[in-house]
Amino acid sequence: MSENNYPIGTQGTPWNDKDKQCWFNLQTIKRSYQSEIVTLINELDNDFEVEQYGALSFDPTRYPLFIIKSKQWASNKPSILITGGVHGYETSGVHGALHFMKTLGMKYAKEFNLLVAPCISPWGYETINRWNPAAIDPNRSFYSPSPAPESAALINYIKAQNIPLLAHIDLHETTDTDNSEFRPALAARDGKVNTNWNIPDGFYLVADSNKPEAQFQKAIIDTVVNVTQIAPSDENNQLIGVPLEQHGVINYAARELGLCMGFTDAQYVTTTEVYPDSPTATDELCITAQVAAIKGALDHLLTK
Secondary structure, three states: OOOOOOOOOOOOOOOOHHHHHHHHHHOOOOOOHHHHHHHHHHOOOOOEEEEEEEEOOOOOOOOEEEEEEEOOOOOOOOEEEEEEOOOOOOHHHHHHHHHHHHHOHHHHHOOOEEEEEOOOOHHHHHHOOOOOOOOOOHHHOOOOOOOOHHHHHHHHHHHHHOOOEEEEEEEEEOOOHHHHHHHHHHHHHHOOOOOOOOOOOOEEEEEEOOOOOHHHHHHHHHHHOOOOOEOOOOOOOEEOOEEEEEOOEEEEOOOOOOOHHHOOOOOEEEEEEEOOOOOOOOHHHHHHHHHHHHHHHHHHHHOO
């Protein structure tokens, strides 16, 4: 697609507040954060600390924000941040974080201090959306002061903890709706011409170009390949328009772009990308791939 046919706004002109309100009015609730996510978080409170670190002012009662922490916290253990649901529509990131804690959290809590924010954008989860209610992308808003309350809440919480992080693993998906909905909406919102990208068929990683840690990324790929296929590069040796750094890995300037994986000073950072729309994918497989990515990352760090 090389032009915009989006039903909101005037082509070539950025959205005004009326356009953003029109977009918001089209959004509908499609699933429940409380019943599908908060209940699973609460099931973990016997083994971990569950702490509310904020709430979305849009609807604080409906959208509290939670982080899950190791109970066996120790200053001599390295600390790991795992995040999911920065983009609420990327479902396996949310459920992958929770499933990791349910199945492997206690095992890895013996070696690491774990902090897990499984669903950073609960309104986005319920409406199956990339943006927040103000048509802002939280994963381009991890800087201070942040225009996205979802991003600001996590930034402020982590800053207040004053915990040196060894690693940050941010769980995402790349979906067919990136091309059918979200990229056209982005171009319309910003008054630009839309150009879609090739959706990679498989799992891949986005590393931080300022600290790529190639062996760390490779260890994750080598683990996930046992669960699902690694996305092949396109005819230009690229994924989503970015040159391949190694098999299944591209690099982004994380902090400069306001990405979630770039907001801390952790040495080891990565963003996972699962492809749930592949003919070979299932919900369970996508969740398992996210868990494998976390496991591969932590097993590698244990060798350091």
